[in-house]
Amino acid sequence: MNKTRMGLLLWFRLARVYEQNLSRSAAHLKQAGLSPPQFDILAQVHAHQPITQKELAGKLFVTKGSVTYLLKKLEEEGLVARRQTWKEKHITLTPQGLAALEAVAPGQEDFQAAQFDGLTDAEKRELLRLLRKLQKTTRQEESSCS
Missing domain, CATH: 1.10.10.10 (Winged helix-like DNA-binding domain superfamily/Winged helix DNA-binding domain)
Structure with a gap:
């Protein structure tokens, strides 16, 4: 893909x-x-x-x-x-x-x-880590466009 x-x-x-x-x-x-x-x-x-x-x-x-x-x-x-x-x-x-x-x-x-009950504690932590990373990347892209 x-x-x-x-x-x-x-x-x-x-x-x-x-x-x-x-x-x-x-x-x-x-x-x-x-x-x-x-x-x-x-x-x-x-x-x-x-x-x-x-x-x-x-x-x-x-x-x-x-x-x-x-x-x-x-x-x-x-x-x-x-x-x-x-x-x-x-x-x-x-x-x-x-x-x-x-x-x-x-x-x-x-x-x-x-x-989020369908996720294990480890999956919740991983999802939170990934969303933070995505948010950080998005903020960096926003500031470079400004």
């Missing part, structure tokens, strides 16, 4: 696994009334609060244009608070947001970890 064909097969397989996981994760989080991007926002805000909207956008798996919409919805639901400080908006979790995150996070973490 040539290099290009192998690369395409790897990319398609990785994309399919990601899409399957995302779909299953969305269904799991829907039970708690959250979407994956909303959960991601709550988790990132909790880990880095107070965080600016710009900083938050850089940490998320959603487009920057979606951040404002998602934050507005979470704010309307009373899960986050945005405070204007000079030229920046700082985001924090409300007590209701912290409670929602604490209620769903352990189950979501267990759910995500279970996606």
Whole structure:
């Protein structure tokens, strides 16, 4: 098999696994009334609060244009608070947001970890090593293109 064909097969397989996981994760989080991007926002805000909207956008798996919409919805639901400080908006979790995150996070973490139950511990470590290597290579290629 040539290099290009192998690369395409790897990319398609990785994309399919990601899409399957995302779909299953969305269904799991829907039970708690959250979407994956909303959960991601709550988790990132909790880990880095107070965080600016710009900083938050850089940490998320959603487009920057979606951040404002998602934050507005979470704010309307009373899960986050945005405070204007000079030229920046700082985001924090409300007590209701912290409670929602604490209620769903352990189950979501267990759910995500279970996606890899079909692998041995050695295979998990090898997959993690290979993904880190791939990510490092991708970062190097991105910086050489800039």
